[in-house]
Amino acid sequence: MTRLVCPFCGPRHLREFEFHKTLPAPGAGEFASVYERVDSLELSVEHWQHVGGCRGWLLVRRNPSTGAVLDCRLVGGGGAA
Numbered sequence: 001m002t003r004l005v006c007p008f009c010g011p012r013h014l015r016e017f018e019f020h021k022t023l024p025a026p027g028a029g030e031f032a033s034v035y036e037r038v039d040s041l042e043l044s045v046e047h048w049q050h051v052g053g054c055r056g057w058l059l060v061r062r063n064p065s066t067g068a069v070l071d072c073r074l075v076g077g078g079g080a081a
C-alpha cells in the first residue's frame with residue numbers, strides 16, 4: 001500500500017496520511033471495543049487522517065495481509081461538502 005485515494009483530493013502518496021487507530025470489528029461489545037486487539041488477517045478497519053492535504057478523517061478498510069485497500073471514505077459517510 002503506497003497510495004490512498006482521498007474522497008476530496010484523489011490518489012495521494014501514503015506519506016501524506018497519518019494512521020490513527022484500528023477500529024473494532026462491527027458488532028463488537030463495549031469491552032471488546034476497548035480492550036481486544038483486532039487481529040483479522042483479511043480485514044482491518046482503520047481511521048486515518050489526510051494531514052498533508054484536506055485534513056479530512058478517513059475510514060479505510062484494507063486487507064492487512066496484502067496491503068490492498070478495499071474502501072476509503074470519509075468518517076461519517078458524508079460526501080464532498
Ligand SMILES: [Zn+2]
Nearest residue numbers: 006009053054
Ligand atoms: Zn484529502
